Amino acid sequence: MSSLNHATFIWNAADILRGTYKQHEYGDVILPFTVLSRLDAVLAPTKQAVLAACEGLGPDDEPPQAMLRAKAKHPYSFWNRSRHDLKSLQGDPDNLEKNLRDYVHAFSSSVRDIFDKYKFEDTIADLASHDLLLQILQHFAKANLHPDAVSNEQMGHIFEELIRKFAEASNETAGEHFTPREVIELMVSLLVESDDSLMTPGIVREVYDPTAGTGGMLSVAADRIHGHNAKAHVNLLGQEINPASYAICKADMVVKGQPIDNIVLGNTLTDPAFEGRTFHYGLSNPPFGVDWKQYRKQIETEHTVAGYAGRFGPGLPRVSDGSLLFLMHLISKLREPKPGEENAVAGRGAIVLNGSPLFTGGAGSGESNIRKWILESDYLEAIVGLPTDMFYNTGIATYVWVLNKDKPAHRRGLVQLIDATGMFEKMRKSIGSKRRKLSDDHIREITKLFTDFTETKHSMIFRSTDFFYRTITVERPLRLNYAITQVRVEKALASRAFAKTDAAQLAALRAALEGVTSDVVSTNRAEFSRSLAQALTDAGVTLSPAQLKALVTELGEPDDEGELVTSAGGPVADAGRRDTENVPWHEDIHDYLEREVKPFAPDAWIDGSKTKEGAEIPFTRHFYEYVPPRPLEEIDRDLDQVLGRIRVRLEAVKA
Template sequence: MLNHATFIWNAADILRGTYKQHQYGDVILPFTVLARLDAVLAPTKKAVLAASEGYGPDDEPPQAMLRAKAAHSYSFWNRSQHDLKSLQGDPDNLEKNLRDYVRAFSPNVRDIFERYKFDDAIIDLGANDLLLQVLQHFAKANLHPDVVSNEQMGHIFEELIRKFAEASNETAGEHFTPREVIELMVSLLVDSDESLMTPGIVREVYDPTAGTGGMLSVAADRIHAHNAKAQVNLLGQEINPASYAICKADMVVKGQPIENIVLGNTLTDPAFEGRTFHYGLSNPPFGVDWKQFRTQIDTEHTVAGFAGRFGPGLPRVSDGSLLFLMHLVSKLREPKPGDANAVAGRGAIVLNGSPLFTGGAGSGESNIRKWILESDYLEAIVGLPTDMFYNTGIATYVWVLNKDKPAHRRGLVQLIDATGMYDKMRKSIGSKRRMLSPEHITEITRLFTGFEESKHSKIFRTTDFFYRTITVERPLRLNYALTPERVEKALASRALAKWDASLRDSLHRWSSSSRSERTETTRAAFTSALTELLTVADITLTATQLKTLISELGEPDDEGELVTVAGKPVSDASRRDTENVPWDEDIHEYLEREVKPFVPDAWIDESKTKEGAEIPFTRHFYEYVPPRPLEEIDRDLDEVLGRIRARLEAVKA
């Protein structure tokens, strides 16, 4: 396998000097697909050509007929008279013939080469007199299925993708999820699935953010390692045309149905409507902005509700990670009560830290977390080391999902701290400086399947992550005074802004000449004093205007008069506070214990109470490290200062 991959990648020797290193894959990958498809279709080539007789190059014979002639479970064909070997016989027309040969593929394969922009690559190679050399190189690679199985071909293509990702160092993270992260995610899903050993078993694996198909490929390999005769169907959707072409090509060379990989936006135009899957895997983009798709997503949320994907809530538009999480949950198979053979879906998705805690109670993010926990879909969260990904060094977490947890896990969530499990890479690739070793993956999987409390494994009830946010109010107490500053502030308020301009001017002139530093702590006394002053100044206010002016001249004062309406105290918005109360605690008992000893007149406005959920992962694994004793620090400082003094004396000497 590696010999084939090395031989194919050696085409870079032909390209070197004319192409930059990060451009090699743009030529080598589509030519590899072309060589494989040419070899796959060779046995049925004559039959397809015979069936195509009488049809012009622009006329399409019945697809069902050509599919039957192509046989061997492949749903594609090629109607060209040429193959890779015959193309070499006419070097003067090679560029035209090769482009015609590619166009003669069935539309579902032609789409791959269009996404690769293979026409442009052919023209460019021809312009640099390299086309014949490249074609001859690939014609020597014997990729016939009798020599290279679908599984082996898949590994060859993955190795080429890896080389391409390394050569494209600056964009590796866009094309390539670290292999060991994928291995861990698949291990968490597959290794604990006892049903995999069932003879004749069929498993479907889905990735809504398929990228180049790495997760699908690893999942297939791991399932076959458990059961070599299992039938594994791989399905995915990818928004980036270049990554889509690579993924679709990889699935084709593996012998997967070509329609199983779809180009498009998972959030706005999801593929495989009405279908659910045994396994779901995803590494969505971190912190992706979904503002441009807001109308469609909002509509699904409000119109479809829980019948759609986004019923629980919507996160802030600056980070759509939780949208992908809800989508993945919606694509996992539901359990079928009473049917022992029906296997519920399980999923694993990589997210950054914000989905764990962003958003307070009542926010979209909090509501989504609460829904997942209440539905008991969250099985575990694994904290990964930082610096694991090619394009970011931030902390990341694997969420393990299960639509039907085993009995001993129901109502519980496991947190696994693997942040310290890594090997340092000898050479970093982009932001990636650390990697998981096979031993680390085995240990993390053991912690997961063991489901026991330890230093790196904590088990919680789902409700342990719930809380209520209460609004604590304090009564409004005011004092009153007639000062130019307070009158200026009152005149600038919204309440007085609608008053007649001449009245406002009169008040302004009057306040400047009627300076009074006296502060009243009762509204009645101030009202009486103010009324007398206004009468002397010949300023007439209606009862409503006078009441409004007095209110605006008041300022909060702990020693002031209590403000009430209908016999009930008015709350002071400036001293309003919120408290997060654990889910299993009575909010009034919490108030009595935690708040009233400090502010005895506080109360809860229950109309503002909100329910929330957050998963403070780091807090549960935090270990306090006491500071070093001062004596030890002083001793170290003395030693350092002593060395500095000795060196200074040596310099002076």
């Protein structure tokens, strides 16, 4: 049976649950029973030998793993000491609930944790109370999930398909739980194909995924590494926040022979696992555009207190999108280069992100500072633009960032952009938002573009500093005219300069100004100030020099032909005409001003105190190809043809 057929058969258990359970509850039953069925099948060949090896041990005594390996030839780090299996449990329907509980409790403690996360005991009790437990057990006993029939890779596909069905039934987004397999294949290929050290006999490689989902990335990485070197030792580690996905991932990893503690439940951003450890490879598909408001205090504390000694020293993105937090975390978990150490290999990573981390945030923002730090540190090796409609829960543009803590000499200081947006084949049937996929040929082509590291139509190479820029603030001088009009008077008296003036003084001032209100406009501040002071004196209103100065300013309005306003010997900037310009990193800002601004605003200048440094990666702009519009004659001809057909049809209707 194919993986899809297996998944369809397993999901048909919903027919048993229908009417008793709601649609969104099906997965809460089907997923843990699938895990149980897989573990039962995996342990079947050594079950009797394990029971014999455990003779004489108390029910709460856990047998040493080394003893089981030696006596029972048991290759796994988990076991089950129950006399039952899923088939034998059916022979005693009257005690089925009790026996099934005992059977689950007979697993080693680390595996029981998987079923605890599913709240499996509650599920057993609920099924038993509705007389459905035996039917469900019989259904899953028919699903042959033995490793000889279903490989680990196939089992991963089955889990993913079941989660997709569960997500559809519960109106959730399946893409939060797993990544399309061909995208994972591409990510792993980009990391592994250029690692020449993989052929070393007995080499050890550790692969880490901070958003592990059901473990698809870890599984593909292990398969690909073993494809290069069958004798390589691969350690797979990950963390997952969703209990159901965590349980599936952990079950899959222990079946692969990975240590029980390699998969951890928890929030990577606030409670990261594997503290102090770094890894050879890092892979991640964090949730797109997820906000981190509820974790804000913890993350901001790490940013301010730990600084660059922590994960988030370079900056923090806006609260509405935490993608760059996952990116910085992944970088922190990649091995640092160790010059002089034999067989020392620096960490490399690949992470899927949407377009936002490429350009969101102007110079000086958290996002820009993070990008600038990554580029300055020379951690970014390449970015691959994927086709749209590749993921199950979104059709937006996505990108694979390839990271390297120690680039080869010919790549240092450089970043490669690969445009794979047109490399896809359409799926015969859409799955959610996923309508396209990468073929094996596409993956090979993209990988070759990456390893060749040459410029082509789909591959461009830039200096890291090509993505840097400076944002300059361009000022224009303030020029004002002055007049005592009703509108200006009301604006002046409502300004902050007179906010603390008592009501009586304010009334007297208003009356005095209304007495001299006119439409006469002056462009001479000194002359206007003198006439205003005299008018106020004549009205018996006294203002301090500071108040008079503020009033004159408030009665002024910008005027290109007005008098230049100065302060401390220089012109005052007109905030209303203030502008900003982004200047490429390698260009002098003053040369830019002379060429781009001065011809249109000869009196402009740069306020150097406001200049900010930034970084953005305008991926689409670099691969944009201008397509000229069709000639007007051709458009007119097409319109005439269309209108002609419409006229013919209208005549037919009239007839």
